Each structure stands twice: as structure tokens, then as C-alpha cells.
Amino acid sequence: MDKRPRLDIDISETDFKEFYWLKEELVAFCRSVGISTSGSKTELENRIIQFLHNGDIATPKRKKKPLSAFDWRNEPLSRETIITDSYKNTQNVRQFFTKQIGKRFRFNIAFMDWMKVNIGKNLGNAVDAWLDIEEQQKTRSEPKKILPHLQYNRYIRDFLADNPDKSMQDAITYWKIKKSKRGDNLYRREDLDSI
Numbered sequence: 001m002d003k004r005p006r007l008d009i010d011i012s013e014t015d016f017k018e019f020y021w022l023k024e025e026l027v028a029f030c031r032s033v034g035i036s037t038s039g040s041k042t043e044l045e046n047r048i049i050q051f052l053h054n055g056d057i058a059t060p061k062r063k064k065k066p067l068s069a070f071d072w073r074n075e076p077l078s079r080e081t082i083i084t085d086s087y088k089n090t091q092n093v094r095q096f097f098t099k100q101i102g103k104r105f106r107f108n109i110a111f112m113d114w115m116k117v118n119i120g121k122n123l124g125n126a127v128d129a130w131l132d133i134e135e136q137q138k139t140r141s142e143p144k145k146i147l148p149h150l151q152y153n154r155y156i157r158d159f160l161a162d163n164p165d166k167s168m169q170d171a172i173t174y175w176k177i178k179k180s181k182r183g184d185n186l187y188r189r190e191d192l193d194s195i
Helices: 013-018 023-033 041-054 091-101 109-117 123-139 151-162 168-179 189-194
Strands: none
Touching (some): 091 123, 109 123
16 A cells, blocks of 8 residues: 655645645644635645646635625525625525525535526525525436545445445544555445455
């Protein structure tokens, strides 16, 4: 088994890409070389790869300042409220949707994606979209999509689906072994041979 290298200035781009790193490790590395520590784990990984590849210290793109000054934290909301470019998932918004939909309301990825691309529509349209998404999820036969940067979640789900006789603790044990090795972190049946 390849020994996991130290994440420091001497690590090669190949070694960095072939091992699993915790976000706090990425942040510590970024701080040590002057790379911005803001953003998601994927954004940090991409900045580090760019740095290791050619020495560039990428600066994150600044988000455009919203044109709308609508205060999603405090303004009264109704079905007619227009979704603005300053939209935020706030407690105020959560309360609105919970009143409209019920206690089963949750912000989910599909709904948040819908909100991002439907500026100009109103919250009544958003309620209808949430209900449509909920219905689609009920009738969907394939497992729920797990985002690529959530490697732990994906590994655990796939491990348990393939090994119904194993426990969550077993899955965690195999994950710890998998993430310490060179290569991707996808579950494979051969992982069971690692202990």
C-alpha cells in the first residue's frame, strides 16, 4: 500500500490528485502558500492543483453584487413576491415555504438549483416547483444523486447497498482504509479484501 504523502509544498500534483484530503487539510495548505481559503472543498482542490501545476495562486472570482436590494431575511413574503438576484435561503424564506407546503418542506439541491435559474418568477411558482420536484423524487427509481465532492457519503451508500449484512461501522472502517490509499474513493467489491 502506498503511504499517504504529507500535504506540503513538496507534494507532487500526481500525489495530490491520487489521495483523499479533508477540507481542513486543504485550508491549512492554502494558508501556508498564500492561496485563498474561501469556497467549497472542490474549489480549494482546483486552486491547489493549479498551484502545483504551474505555481499560480488563483484568486477566486468575485461574485457580482446583486442589483436587487430586497431583504430576504426580513421582508414580508407572499406567493406574489418576485425572486430577485439577491435571493438567499433564509429563516424567513423557510418559514414562508413551511406555511405553504407544510412541515415536510426542506431545501434540497434540485429546488435550490431551480431558484437560481428562475429569477423573475414568483414564490408561488417556487411552491409549485417544489411540489413537482417532490413528486418526481417519489416516482424516481434510481438512487438519489450524491454530489461528487461528497465522497464519504457516496462510498458509505454504495458499500451498504452492496453489503446488506454489514453495519455502518463496517462501512466506516472500509472507508478509512480506502481514503488512505492512492486512487479514487469509489466503493468497489475488492475493497472487502483490504482487511
